[in-house]
Amino acid sequence: MIPAPTRVRPTPRNVALGEAVRFGLLGAHAPVIGLLDVDGVLRAVDELRTAFEPAPVLHTFAAKACALVPVLRLMAQAGMGCEVASAGELHLALAAGFPPERLILDNPAKTVEELRFALTRGIAINLDNFQELARVDALRSEGVGTGAPIGLRVNPQVGTGSIGAMSTATQTSKFGIALGDPGAVNAIVAAFAQRPWLSRLHAHVGSQGCSLELMAAGIKATYKLAEHINTLLGRFQVRSLDIGGGLPVNFADDEVKPTYADYVDVLRARVPGLLDGRYTLLTEFGRSLVAKSGTVASLVEYTKTSGGRPIAITHAGAQVATRTVFMPNAWPLRVGAHDANGRPKEGPTVPQDIAGPCCFAGDLTAVARPLPLLEPGDVVALHDTGAYYFSTHFAYNSLPRPAVYGYRVGEDDRVRFAPIRDAQSIGELVQEGGDEHGDSLVGLLDPAPEESEPAG
Ligand SMILES: *Cc1c(COP(=O)(O)O)cnc(C)c1O
Numbered sequence: 001m002i003p004a005p006t007r008v009r010p011t012p013r014n015v016a017l018g019e020a021v022r023f024g025l026l027g028a029h030a031p032v033i034g035l036l037d038v039d040g041v042l043r044a045v046d047e048l049r050t051a052f053e054p055a056p057v058l059h060t061f062a063a064k065a066c067a068l069v070p071v072l073r074l075m076a077q078a079g080m081g082c083e084v085a086s087a088g089e090l091h092l093a094l095a096a097g098f099p100p101e102r103l104i105l106d107n108p109a110k111t112v113e114e115l116r117f118a119l120t121r122g123i124a125i126n127l128d129n130f131q132e133l134a135r136v137d138a139l140r141s142e143g144v145g146t147g148a149p150i151g152l153r154v155n156p157q158v159g160t161g162s163i164g165a166m167s168t169a170t171q172t173s174k175f176g177i178a179l180g181d182p183g184a185v186n187a188i189v190a191a192f193a194q195r196p197w198l199s200r201l202h203a204h205v206g207s208q209g210c211s212l213e214l215m216a217a218g219i220k221a222t223y224k225l226a227e228h229i230n231t232l233l234g235r236f237q238v239r240s241l242d243i244g245g246g247l248p249v250n251f252a253d254d255e256v257k258p259t260y261a262d263y264v265d266v267l268r269a270r271v272p273g274l275l276d277g278r279y280t281l282l283t284e285f286g287r288s289l290v291a292k293s294g295t296v297a298s299l300v301e302y303t304k305t306s307g308g309r310p311i312a313i314t315h316a317g318a319q320v321a322t323r324t325v326f327m328p329n330a331w332p333l334r335v336g337a338h339d340a341n342g343r344p345k346e347g348p349t350v351p352q353d354i355a356g357p358c359c360f361a362g363d364l365t366a367v368a369r370p371l372p373l374l375e376p377g378d379v380v381a382l383h384d385t386g387a388y389y390f391s392t393h394f395a396y397n398s399l400p401r402p403a404v405y406g407y408r409v410g411e412d413d414r415v416r417f418a419p420i421r422d423a424q425s426i427g428e429l430v431q432e433g434g435d436e437h438g439d440s441l442v443g444l445l446d447p448a449p450e451e452s453e454p455a456g
Pocket of ligand 1: 062064065083085106204206207208244245246247284285286287288
């Protein structure tokens, strides 16, 4: 018996794509845009919070995953804190309205002025190394500081995930103090012994490509170090543990896996005591909170075949999908083929290359991908690009940053859009290219002006 056809409800992504075309957000004047599913983001925040309950946790959003003020403000309003790792991210977070006590400063190369700013404003800091600790000592001796938590980042050296460049807890990682190195643990204990104001340990094992077991092993080493310090010092000095982010995202289909609940299960099994409430926990998830809610949508400008291979030339390449283009094996993306109205294309699939607009041969977001044959005017969607894609622009070929919109799909499939970031204008691009100094180099070719004669 053939079952009666049921109407499959289109995904929010597909509804939004169609409406983005109909409303003219995506079109000849704006051939590439970013889209963010607001309800998807809020659902992820909710899943994160629920997974850790009832442990005392401050969940922070790693700003670098999507450093756009409206996104950060949405996170702030949803009760999140924010992890920042540069002066730029810090000021975006402040502009978004995060109270200082919900911020964590993690830059690997903090300047004295950045440390002073955080100390003065009551922003928690995770220190990366002993030299930085000495700088904080000096600032504190000047009376700078408010009592906001200060922690030390450790590198538990638990090894590499599937993407070396994203693994922060390798033997020789540049991050934190390497726990296994000779004398490191003793030096850390001494640092805490001498400074009762040091109250936190921080570890972030990696970002995408690390198994839950590897992440939990890093947290376990950090937890054991906290217990060791507190036992040796005979006081509960390490009060909070920042367990970082790094939950991997599934880029293969729409399923969310692993979930935050899966991760918490592994943490409970591998690090008994971690969630029992003695320690306040902090998390710093980025990718897993926003990746699956984002889409890069581009028009197909031209199509051709080369060496028999069909190629669709789009406006989304390395400028919005940098990692995918340069490391295609580590960062493959799903590509959706849509018609000129934004509706999913039907028909037999043909292996096609999906190319971007950049002037280098490797500017491909997919190679030999089986998709219904694309035509000029069609729409291509890069799925799961809410983190580290449209928000992490690469300025190659002076391509402008595309506009980004948030959206909500109502019960009736009505879509409401809100601007997150305007497209960069050509004027802004020219300005960014040093236009105000236009004459400077030509001016250097002129003879040097005579030194003016000293008066007298
Ligand atoms: C990048 C980063 C994060 C976030 O990593 P995700 O993989 O996006 O969750 C958290 N903490 C630190 C210190 C980071 O560098």
